[in-house]
Amino acid sequence: MILLCLHDIRIVTSLALFCAGIVKAFPSLPHAHSRQVEFPVIDIPSHVNILNPYPDKPRLTFSSSGTFKLTVFSDLHYGENPWDDWGPQQDVNSTRLMRRVLSSEKPDYVVLNGDLITGENTFRENSTTLIDRIVAPLNEAKIPFSSTQGNHDNEQNITHLEEIRREQRDSYLSYTRTAPPGIGGEGGEGTYWVPIYEKATDLTPALILWFFDSRGGWSPGSTSAPLPDWVDASVAGWIERETAAMEAGWDSVEKRERGALAFVHIPPHAIENVQKTLNTTTSPGLNADTLSQGSTQATSNPSSAGKDQPFWDALNTNIKNLHAVISGHDHGDEWCAREPSKDVIFCFGKHSGYGGYSSAGWGHGVRNIVFPSADPASGLETWILLEDGQTRARVTLDGNYGR
Numbered sequence: 132m133i134l135l136c137l138h139d140i141r142i143v144t145s146l147a148l149f150c151a152g153i154v155k156a157f158p159s160l161p162h163a164h165s166r167q168v169e170f171p172v173i174d175i176p177s178h179v180n181i182l183n184p185y186p187d188k189p190r191l192t193f194s195s196s197g198t199f200k201l202t203v204f205s206d207l208h209y210g211e212n213p214w215d216d217w218g219p220q221q222d223v224n225s226t227r228l229m230r231r232v233l234s235s236e237k238p239d240y241v242v243l244n245g246d247l248i249t250g251e252n253t254f255r256e257n258s259t260t261l262i263d264r265i266v267a268p269l270n271e272a273k274i275p276f277s278s279t280q281g282n283h284d285n286e287q288n289i290t291h292l293e294e295i296r297r298e299q300r301d302s303y304l305s306y307t308r309t310a311p312p313g314i315g316g317e318g319g320e321g322t323y324w325v326p327i328y329e330k331a332t333d334l335t336p337a338l339i340l341w342f343f344d345s346r347g348g349w350s351p352g353s354t355s356a357p358l359p360d361w362v363d364a365s366v367a368g369w370i371e372r373e374t375a376a377m378e379a380g381w382d383s384v385e386k387r388e389r390g391a392l393a394f395v396h397i398p399p400h401a402i403e404n405v406q407k408t409l410n411t412t413t414s415p416g417l418n419a420d421t422l423s424q425g426s427t428q429a430t431s432n433p434s435s436a437g438k439d440q441p442f443w444d445a446l447n448t449n450i451k452n453l454h455a456v457i458s459g460h461d462h463g464d465e466w467c468a469r470e471p472s473k474d475v476i477f478c479f480g481k482h483s484g485y486g487g488y489s490s491a492g493w494g495h496g497v498r499n500i501v502f503p504s505a506d507p508a509s510g511l512e513t514w515i516l517l518e519d520g521q522t523r524a525r526v527t528l529d530g531n532y533g534r
Contacts, residue, residue: 182380192328199502202238205459206246208486209261210253224485228518229268241276244459244480245396250286258289259297266302275304281396282347285318287355292320316363319344329505335381337505338390345397361428361438367445374449390507391453398458399443400427405468416524419463447473452507465515469533476528481515
């Protein structure tokens with residue numbers, strides 16, 4: 132992966148000397164010391180640079196071979212049963228899995244897709260310290276990453292916002308952000324996007340990774356109460372405004388098609404109907420969790436039915452070239468299928484953590500996703516990788532998939 136830092140509104144000329152402040156903060160970024168690659172100085176129009184949400188972080192790009200590989204850890208569930216021997220051992224097992232996968236797969240980017248912590252088992256005085264343990268393998272491997280939060284990350288002694296702030300404090304490699312004020316609803320601070328560039332010298336990104344907070348769980352404190360389990364309707368307007376700003380700003384200097392990939396912990400409610408007609412031959416992978424009340428967004432309380440629809444409509448109306456939507460939450464499912472009402476591909480991740488519910492034969496692992504090129508017309512390769520190295524459910528997500 133090539134990493135480049137933006138300083139003011141110019142691109143620096145050398146990866147080895149690319150931003151003294153960043154080298155000081157994190158002196159051993161991947162490849163920063165291993166090769167001397169010179170780039171021409173490029174003026175970036177100020178109205179385009181405004182769209183860069185990470186002016187003080189390295190720019191993320193496709194690899195030198197033209198590919199981009201993501202590894203998705205879902206439902207790590209650290210902090211389970213801290214009062215006995217079993218619980219802490221599950222965290223040890225989950226950390227072992229993370230280290231093995233990162234070492235073998237060497238992804239360009241990692242996504243932690245919700246339920247990082249089993250929040251109902253944590254204590255107020257040490258709940259956020261579990262984030263330190265989760266990001267440690269990523270810091271060791273020097274791999275940039277982002278996270279979403281899940282329903283178990285909102286509990287009496289922990290909140291999404293506290294987890295995000297701890298993660299940002301723990302790791303310079305974290306690209307997780309909080310939503311603007313007024314966006315996301317109560318307990319839903321983790322909505323944002325991350326730009327990925329094809330080459331370090333490009334003016335505009337080739338791929339946008341979108342992250343949405345589906346909330347759920349419980350509010351903090353002694354008066355803890357259930358939180359809505361869907362992406363708040365305020366996010367719909369935010370998506371529309373953000374995509375309009377991208378088109379107005381980026382397209383004015385460089386006309387190009389860019390791809391998109393979306394992550395949200397709790398699956399949209401529309402996915403419940405997809406499972407009912409699932410073709411397990413063309414949509415291979417574990418299908419052991421029947422989607423019902425609480426399995427998808429806005430279903431924990433029958434009176435909430437349909438409240439995730441504004442988000443689902445805005446996502447599919449405004450985000451162009453959306454390759455897929457990736458969720459966790461339902462540990463026994465790991466398939467991909469096309470959702471017909473929006474003609475969009477949906478995929479479950481893979482239950483990664485040893486905490487959280489499981490069953491014999493399900494295993495623990497990750498979902499790998501590879502973009503073969505920056506061309507949004509290219510299909511994605513994706514598969515499930517288990518900790519022991521076994522792979523399954525390998526499919527190509529392209530225009531023909533699920534049709």
